[in-house]
Amino acid sequence: MSVFSLTTNNLSFAYKDLNTIDHVNLQVKSGEVLVILGPNGIGKSTLINCLSGVFSKYQGSIKLDNEELKQIGSKELSHKLALVSQRVNINTNLSLFDYLLLGRSAFHSIFSQPNKDDEKLVDQVISRIGLENLKSTSLQNMSGGQKQLANIGRALVQEPKILIMDEPTSALDYKNQVNVLKLVKTFSNQGIAIVMSTHDPNQATMVADSVGLLVNNKTYRQGSTEEILSDKSLSELYQTPIISTFNEDLQRNVFGIEMG
């Protein structure tokens, strides 16, 4: 797979009551996981929506390889980039299989139907996300964790080069968080570029190749996990004391909050 990159240059966005972002310069390329950390209401979702083409009235530039995101048609964009939104309350009675099949919509005209190859791909993705036994189950009858996996599956069916995930673990228990993070790692090993937002710095230490901090004064800093994640930077970021300890068993830093 050729190297593919997503880069922003002075990306800013301000609109009505949405959280603003200011001069964000981020980079991610094939096989990398970029984790974006920031407190509630700082604009993580705004950034994600800009990067995935949902919000198009941004200033600055977002480049997929050398092409400006705004200039790429939505159909073509969907073949390169897929979004896993924060919503796990998908209000559909469709079965898991039919839901995932929707990821192939842009590969067909309005007058055509999915073909055997699409169905084969969906079957493969369902086994990758480990939900084979729920193939015919309606999404309404699934747990939050399963719905989130279904969302990820639907994005994968688009066969994207870059996967953008808005707090994919926020509604999930520990087991499901681990499932999602393992998938994130697998996808990056397969050459997909991943941008993922979260509140939890521990997730960054588990999967990230680089970390971006959206700080209160609207500045964005990006660097390697070691460079960026420190007690000081995180305490400043979340405006509360955060302490890290090295865990021998996990072989990594673990961040905890202090009650004060």
Added chain:
Amino acid sequence: MFILLIILIFCSMMIGRYNLSMTEVSKFFLGNADSATRLILNLRFIRIVAVILVGAGLSMAGATFQSVFNNGLASPNILGVSTGASVGAAIAILNNAPIYIIELAAFVMGVVTVVLTLVIDNFLHSKSSIGLILSGIIMSGLMQSILGSVKYVADPEDQLQSIVYWEMGSFMKVDKQALYSVGPVIVVGIIFLLVTRWRLNTLTLDLATVKTIGINPKLNRNVMIAFATLLTAAAVCLCGVIGWIGLIVPHISRQIVGDDNRYALPMSAVVGAALLVIADTIARSISVNDIPLSIVTGFIGVPIFIFILIKGRNVGV
């Protein structure tokens, strides 16, 4: 289900003010019935074709509205399309317009009503689909008032009767000419929704997701709404407002084949046609005069809808 529909059509051909035997109906289809029988069955056949088209069309329009708005209560009637279309038809009748102008006026007013319903919903900033239902009720209320005003000024000898006939729905006045002028519109609407039915599945998702899947949400949604409105308005032109079919048939169909519109939409067409053939056969044979169809569909629709709700089907509210 399709075979059941064929049997129903056959039975419906036999039943009426003059009941006919199976042999006579068979002879008609084979082209060697005697002239009196042929005359009756010709009329009956035209009427049944119209019933099938309207039943299928209204049900598919309902299924489309329910998918596009991701709301099981969305139906041509609840969104105000039917009332809007009958206002259009009523105004045209008031001006003694020919059938194609009545058709056009019904369509235009149907579209205007849907657009206004969507505009009001937009102003309500409601996160749930209840906003849409409220907007539909508001627009239906307004259209009812306009319809009331039109009725008030209509000539009671002639026009008022026609308008009331539109309001309650009946196939009594459907003749060859009406079927030939409106039928093709319904056929076009049905074919369009049938070939685009997979796209309806995509449109049940939230707009941001639809966009990142690579589909233009607004354009696709509006095209679907336009065709569903076209079907509804055309149906109203042919036989007036018929309640319940567009609301309950999609639910019945989804109980049978699941929520995938690739199967639910064709099933809605067949079930809708079958149910309306039954309703119309009752309407034209239960008493000496034709009774308005909405009365029959109401008596059939209400218990079915209650049953669907009791069974705990998620209608999206």
